[in-house]
Amino acid sequence: MGIIVQKYGGTSVGSLEKIKFVANKVAKRYREGHDIAVVVSAMSGETDKLIRLAKDLSPSPDPREMDVLVSTGEQVTIALLSMALKDLGVPARSLLGFQIGIRTDDAFMKARIIDIDTSVLRETFAAKEVAVVAGFQGITDTRDITTLGRGGSDTSAVALAAVLGAELCEIYTDVDGVYTCDPNICDKARRLDRISYDEMLEMASLGAKVLQTRSVEFAKKYNVPILVKSTFTDEGGTLTTQEDSEMEKEIVSGITYDKNEAKITILGVQDKPGIAAMIFTPLSESNINVDMIIQNVSADGKHADLSFTVTKTDYEKAMSIVKQLSGELGARDVVGDPSIAKLSIVGVGMRSHAGVASKMFSSLSRVGINIQMISTSEIKVSCVIDEKFIELGVRVLHEAFELERSRTAL
C-alpha cells in the first residue's frame, strides 16, 4: 500500500468534535494499511487571532517574531489530533516543521520551501505510526522558524507528497471541490471533476480561494495530483492533474472574479523611453503588485494615457506615490477608481479555439456591461468592469459558455 498525504484545513479541525471526526477518517485509512502523513492547519480563526494580538501590541511587528507567534496555531492542532488518534488505538506522532527538516529560505511570513528531509517521516512510517505534521511552517538554515504565507498548509502538504513520492495529495476542506464559478452568486455553478494545473493556477490566483497558489505551482512542478474534497461528505471532489485531450475539449472551464482591484490612470504622460520604469519601479519598491497595464498613445504622439490596476488594499498608497511622481512625469492629471473588479474566463481549450474573447465581449455588451480594460493569456481572458456588475457578469458568462452543461460549444 502506498503513502497517502492528507491535509485538513482550519474549518475541518475547528472544534474538538471535528478533530475527533477527522481522527476517525484518518484511522479508517490507516487500518486499510496505508502509510499516512496528515498535515493540519490551525483551528479556524486561530491564525487571525494571533495576527491580531501582534498588531494590537506593535505598529509593525518584527517578522521573525511574527512567525514564531503565528506558527503556534498548528502546534495546537497536531497535538490534539495525535491525542485523538491514540484514543482510537492508532499510533500517531505529532511533528513540527523543524522536527522533519522542512527547510525554507528566510523570507519571514512568505518563506519558500527548499527541501524536506524524509528520514523522520520514514522512521515514523516504519514504526507504523501516523505522522501528524504541522502545516504552514518551516525552519531556515540558521534555525529560525518561518511560515509560508496565508493558506500555506496546502503547500506543506503538496511538498510532503512530492518528496515522499505519494500517489495523491488529498486536501480536505469545507467545500466539495472546485466549481465552474462561485456557487454563492450563481446557482447554476457546477463542480468540476477534473481540472489541469494551469487552469487551477489561473483560478487560484484569480480569486477562487480553494488552494494556495504556490501549492499548485509545486504540484505542477513535481506532478503531484491534488484531490480537493469535503471533510464531511464522501461524495464529490475535484482532481487537479496534468492536462489531457479530454480537458482541451472544454473551451472554458470556469469563470472567476476578483473584487480586490482598483484602477489608476495617469493622463498625458510624456511618450518617451524610461517613463514606465519611472512609474513602476517606485511602486514595486513599495511592494505594490501591479496587475494589468494599458497604455495608449494620444493623438499628438507626444503624450500617452496610462492605466493600471493594483489591489484595493494598495490603492491609497499607490495613488499617493503616483501623484508625487506626476510633476516629474509631466502628467496632466492622475485619476483613480477603486470601485472596479476583474472578471475572467479560464480554460485550456482556448489555446486551440478562436472567438472565445469576442464571445465574452459580446455577451457582456448585450447586458450593457462596459469593459474598461482587457488582458489575455493563452488560457485566460480578463476584463475590468464596474464592481457593481460583477455578479451579473459572472452569471451572463456562465450561461453564454454553457457551463451548467459539461461541454461547451462556440
Ligand code: ASP
Ligand atoms: N493557518 C494558516 C492560515 O490561516 C495556514 C493555513 O491554514 O493554511 O493562513
Ligand code: MG
Ligand atoms: Mg486554506
